[in-house]
Amino acid sequence: MRDIPLVRELDLFREMEEANFDELMQAAFLQRFPPQVQLITEGDPADFLYIMVEGSVELFAGNNGRETSIEIVRPVATFILAAVLRDATFLMSGRTVESSQILMVPAENVRAIFARDHVFARAVVRELSARYRGVVKSLKNHKLRNAVERLANCLLRADAEQGGTGTVTLQVDKRTLAALLGMTPENLSRAFATLKPYGVDVNGREIHLTKPDDLRKLAKPSPLIDDPST
Structure with missing residues (x-):
């Protein structure tokens, strides 16, 4: 498979023994899925480890007739x-x-090699530690900021990730963005309206940040919440 080198470069697999990596890849299979195919269902057993090679997957959850987006995997x-x-x-x-x-x-x-490849096991611990810290940051973002502050910081992070040009292209529709930020679509619309005086100009999925300093003063980004490297 031509994508094996990309997978090998992931922190999870980079330093593990070659023979063990080859064993994992020989047992694996690559599959292409069209949009809106449900890959996994909460409550079902985890039969596979999934590695996103191309495209994107929305992780979501539901309860009592309600549904929310948790994460977009790229x-x-x-x-x-x-x-x-x-x-x-x-x-x-x-x-x-x-x-x-x-x-x-x-x-x-995966479990068999985890049990015998200590380097891989350490990489798994690092990966899960990073995921845990990500969850803590997300909880802090949702509990310590109001809706407008969450949106403002989201736009600043997206701008930095997309080159810092002041133009942000939303990677998801606004309904999904609202769910990721813990809002209803109506609250998201009101938050965008609130941010207009701070230089946030909305044109479909394209967002122009014309007053980044003003937006930053409102958002008050924190490295303990917004910096993915911490």
Whole structure:
């Protein structure tokens, strides 16, 4: 598979023994899915470790007739690692956002190599530690900021990730963005309106940040919430 070098470069696999990596890849299979295909369902057993090679997947959850987006997974990245290692059920569902190519590694192979490859096991601990810290940052973002502040910081982060040009292209529709930020679509619309005096100009999925300093003063970004490297 031509994407194996990309997978090998992931922190999770980079330093593990070559023979063990080859064993994982020989057991895996690469599959392409069209948009809006449900890959996993919360409550089902975790039979595979998923590696996003191309496209994107929305992880979401539902309860009592309500549904919310949790995360958008983009290449190159793994997802559902914790459930695989614990031989547990999925806590989230997942569906493709667009045409996607995903490498599926049988969970039993991942657990077997985890038990005997100490370098891989340490990489797994680092990966899960990073995911845990990400969850804590997300909780802080939702609990310590109001809706307008969450949106403002989201736009500043997106601008930095997209080159810092002052023009942000939303990677998801506004309904999904609202769910990711813990809002209703109506609250998101009101938050965008509130940010207009701070130089936030909305044109469909394209957002222009014409007063970044004013927006930053309102948002008050914190490295303990917004910096992905901490």
